[in-house]
Amino acid sequence: MSKLLLVFLGPLVLAITPVRGDVKMPALFGDHMLLQRQLKIPVWGWADPGEEIKVALGDHQGKAIASKEGTWRVDLEPIATASEPLILTVSGKNSVKFEDVLIGDVWICSGQSNMEFPMARAHNTVSETPKATDSQIRLFLVSKKTAGQPQKDVTGKWMVCSPETVKGFSAVGYFFARELRETTKEPIGLIATYWGGTPAQAWTSLSGLTKEPPFEKYVKAATEGAAHETANREAYPQLLEKYEAEKKKWNEEYGKPYDAALKEWAVANKEPRAKGQPAPAKPKPSQPEPHKPLPDQDPHTPTVLFNGMVAPLMPFALKGVVWYQGEANGGAGAEYRTLFPRLINDWREKWGQGDFPFLFVQLANYLAPQKAPVEGGWAALREAQLMTLALPNTGMAVAIDIGNGNDIHPKDKLDVGHRLALAARHLVYGEKIVYSGPIYDSMKVEGKSIRLTFKNTGGGLVMGAPPWAPDGLAAPPATELKGFAIAGATNEWVWARATIDHDTVVVSADGLADPKAVRYGWANNPACDLYNKEGLPASPFRTDPETPQ
Numbered sequence: 001m002s003k004l005l006l007v008f009l010g011p012l013v014l015a016i017t018p019v020r021g022d023v024k025m026p027a028l029f030g031d032h033m034l035l036q037r038q039l040k041i042p043v044w045g046w047a048d049p050g051e052e053i054k055v056a057l058g059d060h061q062g063k064a065i066a067s068k069e070g071t072w073r074v075d076l077e078p079i080a081t082a083s084e085p086l087i088l089t090v091s092g093k094n095s096v097k098f099e100d101v102l103i104g105d106v107w108i109c110s111g112q113s114n115m116e117f118p119m120a121r122a123h124n125t126v127s128e129t130p131k132a133t134d135s136q137i138r139l140f141l142v143s144k145k146t147a148g149q150p151q152k153d154v155t156g157k158w159m160v161c162s163p164e165t166v167k168g169f170s171a172v173g174y175f176f177a178r179e180l181r182e183t184t185k186e187p188i189g190l191i192a193t194y195w196g197g198t199p200a201q202a203w204t205s206l207s208g209l210t211k212e213p214p215f216e217k218y219v220k221a222a223t224e225g226a227a228h229e230t231a232n233r234e235a236y237p238q239l240l241e242k243y244e245a246e247k248k249k250w251n252e253e254y255g256k257p258y259d260a261a262l263k264e265w266a267v268a269n270k271e272p273r274a275k276g277q278p279a280p281a282k283p284k285p286s287q288p289e290p291h292k293p294l295p296d297q298d299p300h301t302p303t304v305l306f307n308g309m310v311a312p313l314m315p316f317a318l319k320g321v322v323w324y325q326g327e328a329n330g331g332a333g334a335e336y337r338t339l340f341p342r343l344i345n346d347w348r349e350k351w352g353q354g355d356f357p358f359l360f361v362q363l364a365n366y367l368a369p370q371k372a373p374v375e376g377g378w379a380a381l382r383e384a385q386l387m388t389l390a391l392p393n394t395g396m397a398v399a400i401d402i403g404n405g406n407d408i409h410p411k412d413k414l415d416v417g418h419r420l421a422l423a424a425r426h427l428v429y430g431e432k433i434v435y436s437g438p439i440y441d442s443m444k445v446e447g448k449s450i451r452l453t454f455k456n457t458g459g460g461l462v463m464g465a466p467p468w469a470p471d472g473l474a475a476p477p478a479t480e481l482k483g484f485a486i487a488g489a490t491n492e493w494v495w496a497r498a499t500i501d502h503d504t505v506v507v508s509a510d511g512l513a514d515p516k517a518v519r520y521g522w523a524n525n526p527a528c529d530l531y532n533k534e535g536l537p538a539s540p541f542r543t544d545p546e547t548p549q
Helices: 125-131 171-184 213-274 304-309 333-351 379-390 414-427
Strands: 034-036 041-046 052-057 060-065 071-076 082-091 095-111 137-141 158-160 188-194 320-324 358-361 394-397 439-446 449-455 461-463 484-487 493-495 497-501 504-508 517-520 530-532
Touching: 034 188, 041 052, 041 082, 052 071, 060 071, 095 171, 137 171, 171 188, 171 320, 171 414, 213 333, 320 414, 333 358, 333 379, 358 414, 379 394, 394 414, 449 517, 461 497, 484 504
Parallel strands: 034 095, 095 188, 095 320, 137 188, 320 358, 358 394
Antiparallel strands: 041 071, 052 060, 052 082, 082 095, 137 158, 439 449, 449 504, 461 530, 484 493, 484 517, 497 504
């Protein structure tokens, strides 16, 4: 029997819970759930003030007395693992029983649309979805919710992984979990909390944002949003009625012509996309479509997704986080240098579980292919992601080679999940494997050339090709290193000639006698073909990062 530990939720309670006669549990506790192994297991809920609560999980037991606010928490002693189902029972004036409970590793899957991208839309869904029959993988999908204040619960339920349940679940998350199951043999639970098109500040707490002076604008927006939320909710029925009338009128006058223009564009776009040529501009409606009012707040508002979709998950014990986000902050790479680490530290501080692993995906290639040296909107955002590796217990999956210039949602999620799993297998599970592509380390000027050295070269540097292409055709073998640009004292960038010399790359350009700096892949959609022999691509970089962009 485990040691009893009584823990009361006092100031950590995020919202006052109404007094309830029956014991009530958060949605995170349910049949088919998966609890974190090798850590104390927090179990919490609500009951009458002063009510004694008993918790039993297998042969582990504990008890607590509900606080005057009606909250209680029991921390059960760690369990090594449990692939055979257990029963969790919580008893007070009533009894709640949860069946088919496994003990393994819990990973949070969060971010925006490329994490949300479902298995049903992945390029290999026809072959891979029928294989999703592992009952040792458990899935929990958090319903979307914004909130001006931290919430106490979410909407969702645990599901056993199956071809049916995985269709609407994160493809990246599933492929990540599947590889961990194959290599660790442990049960894996995924808690998916994501929302397409949302910025990092929406996933960060108010107290977290206040710790960085540059984010005063986000603190102000969050504070004002919370103040207006109640009034907006009260006026919502009238706002919705007005919207529906405006939308009906818009559909008749502008929507039908716009739909026709979209169909014509889709036909005209088909041939250029097949040939890899620039596509015609997507048409826009002659008048903006009315925006549907929200009963709460816009999901882009700072803090609202942390409040509604992250805070209620705490203090559920977890192994770590996998994160795919950044597109919504793509024009603010300099700010992301501070914002993204602040988000990571904020979650770790609030969870109270130390520096748990935080693995993330660097932005994939997107938009028109690079023509001139250093055309980089998203390049600075990728650099900010790369710099975030300075935080402890972080890992990054490079995706610069598996994007789609014509689609911000590339369909290859298998390789993304695989590269995240490689990072987890090495950084979290201790496997001695090559888990990353080459990462720029240092440079040295050698006459008219610059020699670059790298970390994570694995079996050696090579010219490589993407494992997937949007058109389904294999990329031709690389014949020269692409994507390198070089500049001298005048800071004029020109295309560079790059060659591999053992585990280094030597870069030069005709007519440039005084090279000062090199950039690689510094564009929205660069041509990049530097890999290690294990087939993992090098991260874009620049050797002159002193000036944020």
